[in-house]
Amino acid sequence: MSQPIASISEFLLHAGTEYRVFDFGRAIRPLTEQQFLDIENGQIAAPYPRQQHMWLGIVYWNKQLSTQHYIWFIKLPLDEQGLLVDAARQHFLELVVTALSEAKDQGENDLEQASQIQQNPYIFTPNQQQLADFNALVRVTTKQDVTDDFESAKRYLEAPKLLDWQQVSMQGLADCIHFAQEEELLVYTKDMTEKYPATVQQHILCSLENRSISDAVTAQVVKYINWHDCFAPLSKWALRAFAQTSDSKEKQRVLTKMLKRKKLDVDLLTIISGRHWQVLDDKNMMLLLEHAAKVDADNYTDFFASFFADLAQVPDTRDIALAALRNPERSVALAQAIGALFNNP
Known part of the structure; x- marks a missing residue:
């Protein structure tokens, strides 16, 4: 690796690896190799930004050397247009290459050493639920077997009265959801409140967030909402x-x-903007921003500014969010919140 490395993709290819990239910004979603290349080359904006960063889970391996898979969890800053900040990406790579050079004399495995670099400001640690879902998604994507916890979790989900739910692991439940076919998901999501304790329900719903689901499964989840x-x-x-x-x-x-309800709290507003931004046409965007402005007006917080900045960085909602600033039908509260954006840049 003596030649200058221009991108993460190039680094991984130069190391002789195969790799898969997952975006952690707004649920966990796979990125195609071409998408990732286009993002790295500044040709497209990061599709799922969060807090002005792109959050990535990258799994890589060299099957010529071993069956071992290695992982990076990387958080890279984005500019005001949602494009990757090249200087930060290059700094990350410089730190990786420097660490590998220092470890080379010790005869350590380059790929393993790269995955263990912790003294790096661009590394983040997902929560336990995300780790379980990511592990399952990687196994599905790379055609690996389920974990050892899968069978006991599956037996429990199919016959919850016969097993103690506290003996079932989060990883096992995540495997069941991500490896499941539609028929199995329909069994797991039917009458959940009657079958499973709240903790198990939460894990099932969290895992569903990180995979695609059919119309039929969606209908059962929607029924679940009170x-x-x-x-x-x-x-x-x-x-x-x-x-x-x-x-x-x-x-x-x-x-x-x-969105037509009289009041929504911060959690609900964040879920809508962070997980369901695709529904934010001009009308719904105005409703959402009105709710966000009301949070500031009622609680004297600075929620609106960061909330709006996040929406303005998502490629799908950027133009709609900016257009809302000029909407003449906005309320007094929204007008004041927008005014504060320009008074406190």
């Missing part, structure tokens, strides 16, 4: 669970109905 108390924690998990549904009409119906 419209009389949409602020309840498990209802919020259910709202996140159909982030990657194929049923765009049902998503539009559910979210439009929710």
Whole structure:
């Protein structure tokens, strides 16, 4: 690796690896190799930004050397247009190459050493649920077997009265959801409140958030949402669970109905913008921003500024969010929140 490395893709290819890239920004989603190349080359904006960063899980391996897979969790800053900041990406690579050079004399495995670099400001640690889902997704994508926890979790989900749920691991549940065919998902998501304790329901809903689901599974998840108390924690998990549904009409119906409520809390607003931004046409964007402005007006917080900045960086909602700034039908609260954006840049 004596030649200058221009990109993460080039680094991994130069090392003789195969790799898969997953975006962690707004649920876990796979990126194609071409998408990642285009993002690295500055040809397209990061599709799922969060907090002005691109969050990546990259698994790589060299099957000529071993069956071992290695992982990077990388958080890279984006500019105001959502493009990758090249200087930060290059700094990350410089740190990796320097660490590998220092370890080379010790005869350590380059790929293993690269995966263990922790003294790097661009490395982040996912939470336990994300790690379980990522592990399962990687196994599905790379055609690996399920983990040892899979069978006991599957037996429990199919016959919950016969097993103690506390003996079932989070990883086992994640494997069951990500390896499941539609028929199995329909079994797992039917009458969840009657079959499983709240903890198991939460894990199922969290895992569903990180995979694509069919119209039929979506319908069962939507039934799960208690419209009389949409602020309840498990209802919020259910709202996140159909982030990657194929049923765009049902998503539009559910979210439009929710946006018409008189009040939404910060968690619900964040879920809508972070998981269901695809429903934010001009009308729904105005409803969402009105709710966000009301949070600031009622609680004297600075929520609106960061909330708007996040929406303005998502490629799908950037133009719609910016157009909302000029909408003459905005309320006094929204006008004041927008004014504060320019008074406190």
